[in-house]
Amino acid sequence: MKHRRILLLNPGAMGAAVGACCKQAGHQVYWVSEGRSPASRQRAQAQELTEAATLREALRKVDIVISVCPPHAAQETAAAVIEQRFRGIYVDANAISPATSQTIQQQLEAARIRYVDGGIIGQPPAKAGTTRLYLAGADAQEVAGLFDGSWMDARCLDAPAGAASALKITYAAWTKGAGALLGAIRALAQANGIEEALLDEWALSQPELVGRSRYVAERADKAWRWVGEMQEIAATFEAAGLPGDFHHGAAEIYQRLALFKDVEEAPSFLQVSNALLKP
Amino acid sequence: MKHRRILLLNPGAMGAAVGACCKQAGHQVYWVSEGRSPASRQRAQAQELTEAATLREALRKVDIVISVCPPHAAQETAAAVIEQRFRGIYVDANAISPATSQTIQQQLEAARIRYVDGGIIGQPPAKAGTTRLYLAGADAQEVAGLFDGSWMDARCLDAPAGAASALKITYAAWTKGAGALLGAIRALAQANGIEEALLDEWALSQPELVGRSRYVAERADKAWRWVGEMQEIAATFEAAGLPGDFHHGAAEIYQRLALFKDVEEAPSFLQVSNALLKP
Numbered sequence: 001m002k003h004r005r006i007l008l009l010n011p012g013a014m015g016a017a018v019g020a021c022c023k024q025a026g027h028q029v030y031w032v033s034e035g036r037s038p039a040s041r042q043r044a045q046a047q048e049l050t051e052a053a054t055l056r057e058a059l060r061k062v063d064i065v066i067s068v069c070p071p072h073a074a075q076e077t078a079a080a081v082i083e084q085r086f087r088g089i090y091v092d093a094n095a096i097s098p099a100t101s102q103t104i105q106q107q108l109e110a111a112r113i114r115y116v117d118g119g120i121i122g123q124p125p126a127k128a129g130t131t132r133l134y135l136a137g138a139d140a141q142e143v144a145g146l147f148d149g150s151w152m153d154a155r156c157l158d159a160p161a162g163a164a165s166a167l168k169i170t171y172a173a174w175t176k177g178a179g180a181l182l183g184a185i186r187a188l189a190q191a192n193g194i195e196e197a198l199l200d201e202w203a204l205s206q207p208e209l210v211g212r213s214r215y216v217a218e219r220a221d222k223a224w225r226w227v228g229e230m231q232e233i234a235a236t237f238e239a240a241g242l243p244g245d246f247h248h249g250a251a252e253i254y255q256r257l258a259l260f261k262d263v264e265e266a267p268s269f270l271q272v273s274n275a276l277l278k279p
Numbered sequence: 280m281k282h283r284r285i286l287l288l289n290p291g292a293m294g295a296a297v298g299a300c301c302k303q304a305g306h307q308v309y310w311v312s313e314g315r316s317p318a319s320r321q322r323a324q325a326q327e328l329t330e331a332a333t334l335r336e337a338l339r340k341v342d343i344v345i346s347v348c349p350p351h352a353a354q355e356t357a358a359a360v361i362e363q364r365f366r367g368i369y370v371d372a373n374a375i376s377p378a379t380s381q382t383i384q385q386q387l388e389a390a391r392i393r394y395v396d397g398g399i400i401g402q403p404p405a406k407a408g409t410t411r412l413y414l415a416g417a418d419a420q421e422v423a424g425l426f427d428g429s430w431m432d433a434r435c436l437d438a439p440a441g442a443a444s445a446l447k448i449t450y451a452a453w454t455k456g457a458g459a460l461l462g463a464i465r466a467l468a469q470a471n472g473i474e475e476a477l478l479d480e481w482a483l484s485q486p487e488l489v490g491r492s493r494y495v496a497e498r499a500d501k502a503w504r505w506v507g508e509m510q511e512i513a514a515t516f517e518a519a520g521l522p523g524d525f526h527h528g529a530a531e532i533y534q535r536l537a538l539f540k541d542v543e544e545a546p547s548f549l550q551v552s553n554a555l556l557k558p
Contacts, residue, residue: 098471121480132480157476166471171480173464174488178457181525184516185452191519192377192445197436201400201411201450209453237463240470241556245528246460252522277520 003027004146007062008049009077010036015068016043017124018093018133021150022066023047030058056084063088064146068120071095072228078104082111091143093118093133095172095229097236098162105137105161116143117161119168125151134168137161169236173247176226177233180250182209183216186269187276216257217272223257230254255279282306283425286341287328288356289315294347295322296403297372297412300429301345302326309337335363342367343425347399350374351507357383361390370422372397372412374451374508376515377441384416384440395422396440398447404430413447416440448515452526455505456512459529461488462495465548466555495536496551502536509533534558 004027008019011031019029030052031044044051052058059065065086067077074094081090090113092104105115116139122131128151135143136157144154157163189198202209216223230251234244256279260267267275283306287298290310298308309331310323323330331337338344344365346356353373360369369392371383384394395418401410407430414422415436423433436442468477481488495502509530513523535558539546546554 121484132483134476157473159472159476163471163473163476166468167473167476167480170464170468170471170473170477173467174461174485177460177464181456181460182453184521184525185449185456188452188516188519188521189445189449191521192442192449192515193438194436194442194445194449197413197438197442197446198449201446204411205400206453236471237467240467241558242463242467242470243528243531245524245531246463249522249524249528252524279520 004064005030005062006064006066006146007032007052007058009055009065009067009081010069011040011044011047011049012068012070013043014120014124016040016047016049017126017131018066018068018120018152019044019049020047021125021147021152023049024150025146025148027146030062032058055080059084059086064091064143065089066091066093066118068093070225070228071100071232072225074100075104078108082107082113085111086113089114089116089139089143091116091118091135092165093120094165095119095168095232096165097169097232097239098166099235099239100232101162101165114139115161116140117164118143119164119166119171121168121171127151129153134164136163136165140164166236169233172229173233173237176229176254177246177250179212179215179219180230180253181246182213183272184249184253184276186213187273190273191277214269216253217269218266220257220260220267220272221263223254224261226254227251227258283343284309284341285343285345285425286311286331286337288334288344288346288360289348290319290323290326290328291347292322293399293403295319295326295328296405296410297345297347297399297431298323298328299326300404300426300431302328303429304425304427306425309341311337334359338363338365343370343422344368345370345372345397347372349504349507350379350511351504353379354383357387361386361392364390365392368393368395368418368422370395370397370414371444372399373444374398374447374511375444376448376511376518377445378514378518379511380441380444393418394440395419396443397422398443398445398450400447400450406430408432413443415442415444419443445515448512451508452512452516455508455533456525456529458491458494458498459509459532460525461492462551463528463532463555465492466552469549469552470556493548495532496548497545499536499539499546499551500542502533503540505533506530506537 125131147154234247404410426433513526
């Protein structure tokens with residue numbers, strides 16, 4: 001495949017790793033420094049991504065944009081690209097509902113930008129075999145080819161745009177939804193003075209839960225960005241006529257943990273319980 | 280321990296097994312036939328429980344009552360016993376919130392009936408080691424002794440009445456809450472045309488979910504009685520200032536599956552999905 005120029009919006013932990021995979025496959029990957037944090041700069045430089053000062057400048061150089069950002073920022077990221085009269089392929093790889101994906105698709109296509117719907121499952125890849133980028137839409141195959149020979153396992157779904165978002169949403173509905181539920185249960189046990197008895201019963205009959213119930217503590221630094229993701233998931237359930245309640249609950253849990261944003265060290269479960277019980 | 284006379288309300292699948300454990304321990308166990316189904320009669324006879332025609336007749340013979348019933352029936356069961364001017368120990372072993380347990384306790388104690396709070400974790404015991412009956416309250420030790428030498432592992436919590444209910448509630452909050460969540464997710468995947476892709480991704484990265492997601496199908500015959508249990512769980516979360524949403528969602532899922540009440544054979548997942556998506 002020929003050498004391509006790609007803009008990666010933006011180099012967060014996952015975004016920088018996605019950009020690194022495109023570089024690994026032999027492409028040139030840009031990032032936009034305007035308005036980004038020192039941590040983003042550090043990650044972009046560590047992966048040797050090419051700096052562009054502004055979005056405008058970057059979009060003049062590339063023919064593919066890949067959006068990897070918190071779900072609540074997905075629409076404004078697409079809107080900013082449309083505003084610059086970009087022509088090319090726009091990949092949204094965010095944890096958004098199929099309906100939000102469809103809205104973005106319509107806005108992009110009205111501006112004559114080709115849309116590919118994506119969803120990432122797994123951790124930021126630091127080796128092969130850990131992470132899939134699912135893709136759907138007319139140009140999915142072309143985008144998948146960008147990752148040939150990289151650590152990212154890019155897979156095309158034989159389905160229209162929206163399917164990759166739906167897959168990501170249903171996958172995260174369990175991992176992050178169940179994580180929130182389990183954390184809330186453990187806080188509830190504490191509030192009722194039976195946390196030790198519950199942990200003893202779990203050790204006996206559900207031994208994996210003792211460790212799993214620490215998920216919300218171990219991932220507390222990410223909670224702030226999962227609020228929007230839980231809302232996208234709830235909206236997806238409701239659009240299908242299913243109850244969105246599970247993920248409204250999960251959104252509330254992660255909202256109460258947003259104070260742990262970017263902490264260096266995971267809080268103790270007691271700190272998590274206190275944040276959940278006395279918000 | 281001396282031979283006691285115990286009334287078991289009522290011989291459902293779990294109740295009959297609890298009664299059988301008391302018999303195993305050498306006690307005489309009564310059941311009330313008035314108003315019960317042929318299936319209850321069959322279970323009571325299979326366990327050789329002693330029939331009493333009416334609640335009034337049974338209460339004249341026993342000094343301990345154990346209530347094992349769907350959570351929505353727990354309060355009326357206690358009220359019926361109070362109305363008969365029973366004097367003795369009343370054990371509520373149902374999946375009720377600590378607040379409901381406290382209400383029942385107050386009503387019983389106002390009628391000079393001693394209250395023991397209980398919660399059963401595990402399947403109806405058909406051998407030793409599968410099932411715990413947690414007990415809390417001033418007379419918990421005496422009730423635990425009723426099961427000495429039986430298949431039921433009766434355990435006293437060093438905590439006031441309400442603690443056993445809280446333990447049962449927090450335990451079921453995961454098993455039945457997560458089961459409902461997983462079933463809803465799989466139905467959502469079907470509604471979005473990506474069920475196969477989700478099952479493939481699960482097989483790759485969360486292999487236990489493929490089987491676990493059938494929980495709502497395998498237990499569909501019990502869904503009708505879990506609606507009330509999910510509501511008790513939601514109320515317990517809300518009483519602690521935590522979101523009750525997870526279990527409002529689970530209650531809705533089990534409500535939609537209530538049509539499978541007492542089916543002989545578990546429905547297929549497609550039948551479950553259809554019930555969830557087109558209620």
